[in-house]
Amino acid sequence: MTPGSVPERPPVGPRKFWDAANHSVRVRVLTRGEEPDDEPSPRRITVGGFHRPGRYLDDDAPLRAFFITWTSDDGPAHAVAHEGGRPVPFAGGRIHLGPSPTDTTDATDATDATEPRDPTDPADAEQPPEHGEDRRPDRPAGTRARYDDSAQAMPSHVLSLAYDRMAELGVDPARIRAMLAGGPVPPPGADEPLVQVTVVFVPPRLRSFLPKALPEHEEWRRRNHLPHPHHVTPPHDFLLLRYAELLAALRDGVLPPVLLATPTWMSGHLDPDVLVDRLETCAAAGVEPVPSDLAQALLRLPRGRHQAAAERAAKVDSEAARSAAHWLAGDGMADPECGLVWRHMVDASMVEFGDTEPEHFTSVRLRPVLRVTAPTGHRLIDEVLLREPSDYLYDDYNSTTWAWPAMLPSHREIVAVNLLPYLLRGHWGTWAVPAELAGLEIAQGPPGEATAVILAFLLVQGVPGLVPLILRLAAKGELPAEAIGRQLALVLRRTWLETRPAITALTELAEAGGHHEVWRILRALLPELLPREGQRANVTHTELVALAADVAGWTGARGEIPAVAAFTGSRRKSRFAHECQRLHTQLTEATS
Numbered sequence: 001m002t003p004g005s006v007p008e009r010p011p012v013g014p015r016k017f018w019d020a021a022n023h024s025v026r027v028r029v030l031t032r033g034e035e036p037d038d039e040p041s042p043r044r045i046t047v048g049g050f051h052r053p054g055r056y057l058d059d060d061a062p063l064r065a066f067f068i069t070w071t072s073d074d075g076p077a078h079a080v081a082h083e084g085g086r087p088v089p090f091a092g093g094r095i096h097l098g099p100s101p102t103d104t105t106d107a108t109d110a111t112d113a114t115e116p117r118d119p120t121d122p123a124d125a126e127q128p129p130e131h132g133e134d135r136r137p138d139r140p141a142g143t144r145a146r147y148d149d150s151a152q153a154m155p156s157h158v159l160s161l162a163y164d165r166m167a168e169l170g171v172d173p174a175r176i177r178a179m180l181a182g183g184p185v186p187p188p189g190a191d192e193p194l195v196q197v198t199v200v201f202v203p204p205r206l207r208s209f210l211p212k213a214l215p216e217h218e219e220w221r222r223r224n225h226l227p228h229p230h231h232v233t234p235p236h237d238f239l240l241l242r243y244a245e246l247l248a249a250l251r252d253g254v255l256p257p258v259l260l261a262t263p264t265w266m267s268g269h270l271d272p273d274v275l276v277d278r279l280e281t282c283a284a285a286g287v288e289p290v291p292s293d294l295a296q297a298l299l300r301l302p303r304g305r306h307q308a309a310a311e312r313a314a315k316v317d318s319e320a321a322r323s324a325a326h327w328l329a330g331d332g333m334a335d336p337e338c339g340l341v342w343r344h345m346v347d348a349s350m351v352e353f354g355d356t357e358p359e360h361f362t363s364v365r366l367r368p369v370l371r372v373t374a375p376t377g378h379r380l381i382d383e384v385l386l387r388e389p390s391d392y393l394y395d396d397y398n399s400t401t402w403a404w405p406a407m408l409p410s411h412r413e414i415v416a417v418n419l420l421p422y423l424l425r426g427h428w429g430t431w432a433v434p435a436e437l438a439g440l441e442i443a444q445g446p447p448g449e450a451t452a453v454i455l456a457f458l459l460v461q462g463v464p465g466l467v468p469l470i471l472r473l474a475a476k477g478e479l480p481a482e483a484i485g486r487q488l489a490l491v492l493r494r495t496w497l498e499t500r501p502a503i504t505a506l507t508e509l510a511e512a513g514g515h516h517e518v519w520r521i522l523r524a525l526l527p528e529l530l531p532r533e534g535q536r537a538n539v540t541h542t543e544l545v546a547l548a549a550d551v552a553g554w555t556g557a558r559g560e561i562p563a564v565a566a567f568t569g570s571r572r573k574s575r576f577a578h579e580c581q582r583l584h585t586q587l588t589e590a591t592s
Helices: 104-108 122-126 156-169 173-181 216-223 234-252 272-285 291-299 307-314 319-329 379-385 401-407 412-423 435-442 449-460 466-475 481-494 499-529 539-555 575-588
Strands: 015-019 022-030 054-056 066-071 080-083 086-088 194-202 205-211 337-346 349-352 364-371
Touching (some): 022 156, 156 194, 234 379, 234 401, 234 412, 272 319, 307 319, 337 412, 337 449, 337 481, 401 435, 435 449, 449 481, 466 499, 481 499, 499 539
Antiparallel strands (some): 015 205, 022 194, 054 205, 337 349
């Protein structure tokens, strides 16, 4: 788009919406010849609805309550309607606010018989209909109220309550069935009570609502056409905010001469001295950097303290430079608490797994966990980028995941946490290592459970190129092997993936030189995946223990695994028992 060509969004104005119809029913026994009670005031009638923060405007349609009465002697076909003592046209089960209650075609006025007019239609919200407009003389001059008279005044679900109560009071069931059928109602029996039914009907009405003013940053987001934070992932939200701020600076002619956050390394990192050079350039031009660009630049600094660069930045006369100097002199951003929770569907709600899996479960999700441990003081970092992600996958905003590792090159686990919703949804193919994972490999920061579950999931799928990547992480001492073992057990127990491909992948990794890492994975995996009490071992359990025995021999591993030792005392001569004994012997025999 051409900067400045998009007009600014107007301020938030009144919103119009339809309140749905409301009903209440009263059933009571009358003494024949008794005068009916006075109508209650509409102020005493409670109308339900959704809470809308803000205020209702003076031109809001007032509450109107219509009283529809009939007795068990006549049935609902003889019901009459009134409002404030005045009769109201009533026919075909509807209150008619227009001039012709018998002309049902015209009365609907192109409105569905069961739905009110669309409140989002600007023409509908502003133009009065031919029917449903309040023309009472007590309305103030110059005002008009909108009602939808197409709704049923006595719907079946309301009358069913009345019929049930009538049966309890002694009305003949045959006469009740005739009322339900809509035909002639036989006369009442000699001892049958006279029952009066009163339905209070509040028609749908068009209302005017003025929302409360938004906080400053939310109003800025609205005026720049940005999506709601709940509808977009935190890294993508941060990226959109940065684009919007840069575009606004370009429109206003205050764009800095250089962007601070342009990386200097392929990992996405930024050289601290280059950052100070750019801060000096901006200060010399008398322009403050864009806040989101400064935040992104700070996040791209290598981990640790950079004292020399901090001293240079402290001499630059700008707010951005002072902020950068404080960041450089410290240890940067503290690692937030990162993790995940496995959840499954129970009665249409997602609940956490317990210590053991239920016998049957269907849909499974990974809920990301991300909590700030020490705020940075930068709102875009603390409130936007480090917001805890949802476990819901937003398909409209997943095209930038490849860029996330370079946005947080010193905090790879934050990226992994944000990638969790994509893991079980087929976002990545199985033909190559995803670009996001390649970015995590060259990033910095301690890997955790989120990185581990991604590696475990792709390992079982046999993604080409993953074994070399794992070996490179192991060579740098950055492979979370024990976490991979724990998460691999959960992946095999809680998803559609099977154990045999996992054994194949671990064998390939061990034979490629990663036998020490494979043993660390297996040591964490075996206690979680071997048969539990009441379960029988199968061929994949046997193959898994056989692989563990081989790898333990290659690495000279020692240290008893109780879950394996539990199967060594059996007198059965199964292959599974034999492999457990072989592994147990390797782990417990004395070192020569």
